[in-house]
Amino acid sequence: MNVVEEMILRQAIELSAVIGDHSETLRNLTVSFIKSEFRMELPHNEISSALEREAIARLFFACGKSRPEEIRNPQNCLRLARDLWLDYSIATSNQLSADLFMKEAEERFRKEKDLNPTLEMKQSPVSGMIKKLFSNPGAAQEYKTLLQKTVQYFQVAFYVLDEYFTNTTIKPLFELYNPFLLSDEKHSTIKNETSAETIDDNSKSRIKYLEKSIHDLKIKLEYAQKDAIRYIAITLTSSGFGSPLFELNSIKKDKTTPEHISSAISNLFLALESLDIRISKDSLVGKTMTFDEIEEGKFCLQNDDILGTSDFVTVKYPGVKLGKEMIVKPTITKEKNYD
Known part of the structure; x- marks a missing residue:
């Protein structure tokens, strides 16, 4: 992954950890966030590795809102505030300058050390991210453009963090990084x-x-x-149940079917259409095709038969669509003795 993808993944994990819904796993929330907000899909192994590194995010997701007292060292959770402060600053800044962000970060870190003289770090923990981002031409602008798609979530995230830090002794340290405080x-x-x-x-x-x-x-x-x-x-439509929906469709089209039965079946299909389920490719039923005419991936071969280049098939059943998605492909059967 490039530096922007790494930063986006880290931001997605941290935001998901802070404001995510606990009915999902942090991994699923992260994947969904990246896909919905950035229209991106990152390699699963990279996501797993990043989640392993983001121990603080995992801890906050597990305990920050439901069992905050189990986080023995709230100081560690300041990393979330620092990182998200930097993200929000980049997203809303009119000027993209490494010097500007380094100066802002070091000033806040200086105040943090004044409030906590025992802090051993000599440089702002976000300085490494700033250097890495701005050392790649164009990366900062690309990252800012992506961050702007999520800017609406930052006030929510800092509200949740504020709720957490209010019950700790290091609330003043958190407030140094809360961009929504005066x-x-x-x-x-x-x-x-x-x-x-x-x-x-x-x-x-x-x-x-x-x-x-x-x-x-x-x-x-x-x-x-x-x-x-x-x-x-x-x-x-499962063959294991005798494909009842397709069989009913055949009965409905049969001219010898009594009208009251045909009408009842039609009403059934209208009810299914109200659920966005529709029969598709019905006009293909009964059509015979050669091996070369079969479009790859467009049909389902019944009985798991193996086709040869000289074989013929017949379309036995239509397909089914859910909305615009073809969820059941038209079924074809191999003609055993075609002359």
Whole structure:
């Protein structure tokens, strides 16, 4: 992976760990986040390796919201705040300059060391990321463009982190990296006004967090419903049950079928269409094709027969679509004794 992909993967893991829904694994949340927000699919082995390295993200995902008292050293979780502060700064900055971000990072780290003199590190922990990102021509701009697609999640993430750090002794250290807090200078001049604004901001962040949770649940419900409908359609067309849906389709088309039976079957198919299940390629049924006419991947060969170049096949059943997706391919049968 290149540096941008590495940074995107790290950001996806950390954001998912902070605001992700615990009905999914951190891995699944990360994969879904990258796919939905960036339209990217990264190698599974790279994702596994990154998750192994991101021990703090895994710890926060496991305990940060449900069992925060089990995180014995909250200081470690500051890494999430530092990293996400840098991401948000890059996404919203009007100027992409390594010197600018190094200066901002070191200034915050200096204040962090003032508050915590026992800190042994001599340089900001995010300085390595800044150097790596800006050492690759064009990488910073590419990373910023991708980050801007997720900028709506940062206030939610910092709201969750604020909830966690409020119950720790290192809340002031976290606040150095919270981009949604007013600076000390502004705070001293408009103290009365900001108290109300802070409450309002916290309420907005809470609402966004809940909206994100609701959005995630809706998406999962939609996927669950679609999976259930897909399972029903595949079961109704399974040869193990005699392909009842296809047989009913044949009965409906048969001119000798009594009208009341044909009408009942038609109503069944209308009901299935309301679930977005539709018969597809029905016009191919009964068609005989040579080996060369069979499009690769477009048909399902019944009985797992093996076709030779001189064989002929007949289309026995149509296909089935769920929405625009062909979930059951048209079934073809090998003609055993074709002259």
